[in-house]
Amino acid sequence: MKVIQYTDVEPKELKVAGPGVTGRVVIGTADDDVNFCMRVIELQPGAQIPPHHHPWEHQQFYHSGTGYIVREGQKMPLGPGSVVYVAPDEEHHVANTGNEPLVLVCLIPKGIPEL
Numbered sequence: 001m002k003v004i005q006y007t008d009v010e011p012k013e014l015k016v017a018g019p020g021v022t023g024r025v026v027i028g029t030a031d032d033d034v035n036f037c038m039r040v041i042e043l044q045p046g047a048q049i050p051p052h053h054h055p056w057e058h059q060q061f062y063h064s065g066t067g068y069i070v071r072e073g074q075k076m077p078l079g080p081g082s083v084v085y086v087a088p089d090e091e092h093h094v095a096n097t098g099n100e101p102l103v104l105v106c107l108i109p110k111g112i113p114e115l
Contacts, residue, residue, distance in 0.1 A: 002031060006040045012115050020047030020096075023106075025114045036107045037114050043067065043102040048095035056112050058086040065102030069094045078102070 004026065011022035020043060027038040043049070043065070051070065062082040068075040069084055070093040078084070078094070086092045096102035108114075 002027065009040075011042065014041060014049065014115055015113070016052050017043075017049040018047065020044035021049055023115045028114045029110070035110050037110065037112065039106045039108070039114065041104050041106050043094065043096040045096055045099050045101070047102075049093065051091050051093040053089050053091045054112075055088050056109050057088050058084070058092070059107040060084040060086070061105045063103045063105060065096060065100050066098035067094060067096040067102045 006024055006026050009024040009026055011024050014021045014023045022042050024040045025037060026040055027034055027036070029037070040063075060083065062078050062080060062084070064080050067078045069078055070076070070091075076084075094102075094104075
Protein backbone atom coordinates (compact mmCIF):
# COMPACT_ATOMS: atom_id res chain seq x y z
CA MET A 1 0.00 0.00 0.00
CA LYS A 2 1.12 3.52 -0.72
CA VAL A 3 -0.32 6.55 1.06
CA ILE A 4 1.12 10.00 0.32
CA GLN A 5 0.14 13.62 -0.18
CA TYR A 6 0.45 14.46 -3.87
CA THR A 7 2.36 17.61 -2.96
CA ASP A 8 5.13 15.41 -1.52
CA VAL A 9 6.09 14.58 -5.12
CA GLU A 10 8.26 17.15 -6.87
CA PRO A 11 6.48 18.74 -9.87
CA LYS A 12 8.16 18.45 -13.27
CA GLU A 13 7.46 20.10 -16.61
CA LEU A 14 4.97 18.19 -18.71
CA LYS A 15 6.74 17.40 -22.01
CA VAL A 16 3.74 17.91 -24.32
CA ALA A 17 2.78 21.23 -22.73
CA GLY A 18 3.89 24.81 -22.78
CA PRO A 19 5.12 26.91 -19.86
CA GLY A 20 3.10 26.87 -16.66
CA VAL A 21 2.14 23.19 -16.85
CA THR A 22 3.61 20.67 -14.42
CA GLY A 23 2.94 17.07 -13.54
CA ARG A 24 3.59 14.84 -10.57
CA VAL A 25 3.72 11.05 -10.98
CA VAL A 26 2.04 9.95 -7.77
CA ILE A 27 1.68 6.26 -8.75
CA GLY A 28 3.78 4.83 -11.57
CA THR A 29 6.51 2.47 -12.67
CA ALA A 30 8.47 3.13 -9.47
CA ASP A 31 5.62 1.42 -7.61
CA ASP A 32 5.32 -2.36 -7.68
CA ASP A 33 3.23 -4.00 -10.39
CA VAL A 34 0.73 -1.25 -11.17
CA ASN A 35 -1.37 -1.27 -14.36
CA PHE A 36 -1.85 2.49 -14.65
CA CYS A 37 0.14 5.63 -14.05
CA MET A 38 -1.59 8.30 -11.95
CA ARG A 39 -0.43 11.85 -12.50
CA VAL A 40 -1.57 15.09 -10.93
CA ILE A 41 -1.28 17.85 -13.52
CA GLU A 42 -1.44 21.57 -12.75
CA LEU A 43 -1.99 24.31 -15.32
CA GLN A 44 -1.28 27.79 -14.02
CA PRO A 45 -3.66 30.63 -14.99
CA GLY A 46 -3.46 31.18 -18.73
CA ALA A 47 -1.45 27.99 -19.34
CA GLN A 48 -2.47 25.31 -21.79
CA ILE A 49 -1.61 21.92 -23.18
CA PRO A 50 -1.58 22.42 -26.97
CA PRO A 51 -3.50 20.19 -29.37
CA HIS A 52 -1.97 16.72 -29.57
CA HIS A 53 -2.88 13.05 -29.86
CA HIS A 54 -1.29 9.69 -29.13
CA PRO A 55 -2.22 6.01 -29.29
CA TRP A 56 -3.27 5.66 -25.63
CA GLU A 57 -6.28 6.72 -23.62
CA HIS A 58 -6.53 9.22 -20.78
CA GLN A 59 -8.94 9.18 -17.87
CA GLN A 60 -9.13 12.57 -16.14
CA PHE A 61 -10.78 13.96 -13.03
CA TYR A 62 -10.70 17.74 -12.54
CA HIS A 63 -10.17 18.65 -8.90
CA SER A 64 -10.04 22.46 -8.90
CA GLY A 65 -9.89 25.50 -11.14
CA THR A 66 -11.71 26.25 -14.38
CA GLY A 67 -10.90 25.83 -18.03
CA TYR A 68 -11.87 23.91 -21.12
CA ILE A 69 -10.93 20.92 -23.22
CA VAL A 70 -11.37 21.00 -26.99
CA ARG A 71 -13.27 18.08 -28.45
CA GLU A 72 -13.89 17.96 -32.20
CA GLY A 73 -13.36 21.72 -32.42
CA GLN A 74 -15.72 22.57 -29.54
CA LYS A 75 -14.61 24.02 -26.21
CA MET A 76 -16.11 21.91 -23.43
CA PRO A 77 -16.07 23.70 -20.03
CA LEU A 78 -14.20 22.11 -17.13
CA GLY A 79 -14.40 22.69 -13.39
CA PRO A 80 -14.26 20.83 -10.09
CA GLY A 81 -15.85 17.42 -10.50
CA SER A 82 -15.53 17.27 -14.31
CA VAL A 83 -14.60 13.84 -15.66
CA VAL A 84 -13.10 13.34 -19.13
CA TYR A 85 -12.26 10.25 -21.15
CA VAL A 86 -9.92 10.84 -24.10
CA ALA A 87 -9.89 7.89 -26.51
CA PRO A 88 -6.70 6.66 -28.20
CA ASP A 89 -5.64 8.94 -31.09
CA GLU A 90 -8.30 11.53 -30.21
CA GLU A 91 -6.92 15.06 -30.51
CA HIS A 92 -7.26 17.06 -27.31
CA HIS A 93 -6.25 20.48 -26.00
CA VAL A 94 -6.71 21.76 -22.42
CA ALA A 95 -6.55 25.39 -21.25
CA ASN A 96 -6.88 27.13 -17.90
CA THR A 97 -9.28 30.08 -18.14
CA GLY A 98 -9.43 30.91 -14.44
CA ASN A 99 -7.39 32.84 -11.89
CA GLU A 100 -6.18 29.79 -9.96
CA PRO A 101 -4.43 26.57 -11.01
CA LEU A 102 -6.45 24.02 -12.96
CA VAL A 103 -5.65 20.75 -11.16
CA LEU A 104 -6.51 17.35 -12.59
CA VAL A 105 -5.79 13.72 -11.90
CA CYS A 106 -4.87 11.87 -15.10
CA LEU A 107 -4.60 8.09 -15.50
CA ILE A 108 -2.68 6.56 -18.41
CA PRO A 109 -1.78 2.91 -19.14
CA LYS A 110 1.37 1.32 -17.81
CA GLY A 111 4.37 1.58 -20.13
CA ILE A 112 3.55 5.02 -21.55
CA PRO A 113 5.98 7.92 -20.88
CA GLU A 114 4.83 9.16 -17.48
CA LEU A 115 5.46 12.88 -18.04
